[in-house]
Amino acid sequence: MKTYTPKKSDIKQNWYIIDAKDRILGRLATTVANKLRGKDKPVFSPHIDCGDFIIVINADKIKLTGEKKYNKTYYHHSGYPGGLKEEKITQIKEKNPTKVLELAVKGMLPKNRLRKNLMKKLKIYSEEEHPHKAQNPQPLEV
Secondary structure, three states: OOOOOOOOOOOOOOEEEEEOOOOEHHHHHHHHHHHHHOOOOOOOOOOOOOOOEEEEEOHHHOEOOOOHHHHOEEEEEOOOOOOEEEEEHHHHHHHOOOHHHHHHHHHHOOOOOHHHHHHHOEEEOOOOOOOOHHHOOEEOOO
8 A cells, every 4th residue: 555645736725814813823823834734634745835825914913812922032043152132022023013923833834944935825914905816815714
Protein backbone atom coordinates (compact mmCIF):
# COMPACT_ATOMS: atom_id res chain seq x y z
CA MET A 1 0.00 0.00 0.00
CA LYS A 2 1.32 3.42 -0.94
CA THR A 3 1.05 6.67 0.95
CA TYR A 4 -1.01 9.27 -0.90
CA THR A 5 0.79 12.52 -1.66
CA PRO A 6 -1.28 15.29 -3.24
CA LYS A 7 -0.06 16.89 -6.44
CA LYS A 8 -0.27 20.61 -7.25
CA SER A 9 -3.28 19.91 -9.49
CA ASP A 10 -5.12 18.13 -6.63
CA ILE A 11 -4.83 21.09 -4.25
CA LYS A 12 -7.54 23.73 -4.47
CA GLN A 13 -6.69 26.94 -2.66
CA ASN A 14 -9.64 29.12 -1.70
CA TRP A 15 -9.73 32.71 -0.46
CA TYR A 16 -11.30 33.43 2.93
CA ILE A 17 -11.95 36.71 4.72
CA ILE A 18 -12.03 37.04 8.51
CA ASP A 19 -13.31 40.05 10.44
CA ALA A 20 -11.04 40.40 13.49
CA LYS A 21 -13.21 42.94 15.28
CA ASP A 22 -13.54 42.00 18.99
CA ARG A 23 -11.77 38.65 18.46
CA ILE A 24 -9.19 37.31 20.91
CA LEU A 25 -5.66 37.35 19.47
CA GLY A 26 -4.56 33.79 20.25
CA ARG A 27 -7.77 32.09 19.20
CA LEU A 28 -7.87 34.01 15.93
CA ALA A 29 -4.19 33.29 15.23
CA THR A 30 -4.74 29.55 15.79
CA THR A 31 -7.59 29.44 13.29
CA VAL A 32 -5.63 31.44 10.73
CA ALA A 33 -2.51 29.26 11.11
CA ASN A 34 -4.51 26.05 10.64
CA LYS A 35 -6.23 27.39 7.52
CA LEU A 36 -2.93 28.63 6.07
CA ARG A 37 -1.37 25.18 6.48
CA GLY A 38 -4.47 23.34 5.21
CA LYS A 39 -4.80 21.13 8.28
CA ASP A 40 -8.58 21.08 7.87
CA LYS A 41 -8.37 19.45 4.41
CA PRO A 42 -8.42 15.71 3.80
CA VAL A 43 -5.40 16.00 1.45
CA PHE A 44 -3.19 17.61 4.14
CA SER A 45 0.45 16.73 3.93
CA PRO A 46 2.94 18.33 6.33
CA HIS A 47 5.64 18.91 3.70
CA ILE A 48 3.38 20.47 1.03
CA ASP A 49 1.71 23.88 1.00
CA CYS A 50 -1.95 22.91 0.62
CA GLY A 51 -3.56 25.71 2.63
CA ASP A 52 -5.83 28.58 1.67
CA PHE A 53 -5.35 32.33 1.32
CA ILE A 54 -6.57 34.34 4.31
CA ILE A 55 -7.56 38.02 4.40
CA VAL A 56 -7.94 39.55 7.87
CA ILE A 57 -9.69 42.91 8.18
CA ASN A 58 -10.06 45.18 11.25
CA ALA A 59 -6.80 43.89 12.70
CA ASP A 60 -6.44 46.98 14.88
CA LYS A 61 -9.57 45.99 16.86
CA ILE A 62 -8.17 42.68 18.18
CA LYS A 63 -8.60 42.04 21.91
CA LEU A 64 -5.94 40.92 24.35
CA THR A 65 -7.07 38.99 27.44
CA GLY A 66 -5.69 39.07 30.94
CA GLU A 67 -2.62 41.18 31.66
CA LYS A 68 -1.06 40.76 28.20
CA LYS A 69 -1.73 44.39 27.38
CA TYR A 70 0.67 45.41 30.13
CA ASN A 71 3.09 42.48 30.46
CA LYS A 72 3.62 40.85 27.05
CA THR A 73 7.03 41.68 25.61
CA TYR A 74 8.64 40.66 22.31
CA TYR A 75 12.40 40.11 22.29
CA HIS A 76 14.89 40.26 19.41
CA HIS A 77 18.67 39.92 19.54
CA SER A 78 20.98 41.42 16.95
CA GLY A 79 23.71 38.87 17.60
CA TYR A 80 26.14 41.40 19.04
CA PRO A 81 26.97 41.84 22.74
CA GLY A 82 24.32 43.99 24.37
CA GLY A 83 22.08 43.63 21.31
CA LEU A 84 18.93 42.47 23.08
CA LYS A 85 15.95 44.54 21.95
CA GLU A 86 12.61 44.35 23.72
CA GLU A 87 9.31 45.94 22.83
CA LYS A 88 5.96 45.89 24.61
CA ILE A 89 2.92 44.72 22.69
CA THR A 90 1.26 48.13 23.13
CA GLN A 91 4.23 49.85 21.44
CA ILE A 92 4.04 47.45 18.49
CA LYS A 93 0.28 47.93 18.21
CA GLU A 94 0.66 51.73 18.12
CA LYS A 95 3.32 51.65 15.39
CA ASN A 96 1.81 48.92 13.22
CA PRO A 97 -1.51 47.36 14.34
CA THR A 98 -1.23 44.47 11.89
CA LYS A 99 2.17 43.35 13.23
CA VAL A 100 0.70 41.85 16.41
CA LEU A 101 -1.43 39.32 14.52
CA GLU A 102 1.37 38.68 12.04
CA LEU A 103 3.81 37.78 14.84
CA ALA A 104 1.22 35.55 16.55
CA VAL A 105 0.49 33.58 13.37
CA LYS A 106 4.16 33.38 12.40
CA GLY A 107 4.96 31.79 15.76
CA MET A 108 2.33 29.11 15.18
CA LEU A 109 3.63 28.04 11.75
CA PRO A 110 6.40 25.45 11.28
CA LYS A 111 9.94 26.76 11.61
CA ASN A 112 11.15 25.54 8.21
CA ARG A 113 11.16 26.55 4.54
CA LEU A 114 7.38 26.45 4.31
CA ARG A 115 6.87 29.33 6.74
CA LYS A 116 7.89 32.07 4.29
CA ASN A 117 5.49 30.81 1.59
CA LEU A 118 2.66 30.39 4.09
CA MET A 119 3.10 33.93 5.40
CA LYS A 120 2.84 35.29 1.84
CA LYS A 121 -0.70 33.88 1.70
CA LEU A 122 -1.76 35.90 4.77
CA LYS A 123 -3.07 39.40 4.02
CA ILE A 124 -3.73 41.60 7.06
CA TYR A 125 -5.44 45.01 6.95
CA SER A 126 -6.26 47.36 9.81
CA GLU A 127 -9.47 48.62 8.19
CA GLU A 128 -12.49 47.23 6.33
CA GLU A 129 -11.15 47.88 2.82
CA HIS A 130 -8.91 45.41 1.03
CA PRO A 131 -7.72 45.13 -2.60
CA HIS A 132 -8.69 41.45 -3.03
CA LYS A 133 -12.31 41.78 -4.12
CA ALA A 134 -11.51 40.15 -7.49
CA GLN A 135 -10.63 36.88 -5.73
CA ASN A 136 -14.18 36.75 -4.32
CA PRO A 137 -13.23 35.73 -0.74
CA GLN A 138 -15.75 33.76 1.29
CA PRO A 139 -16.46 34.91 4.85
CA LEU A 140 -15.06 32.59 7.50
CA GLU A 141 -16.54 32.46 11.00
CA VAL A 142 -14.06 32.00 13.82
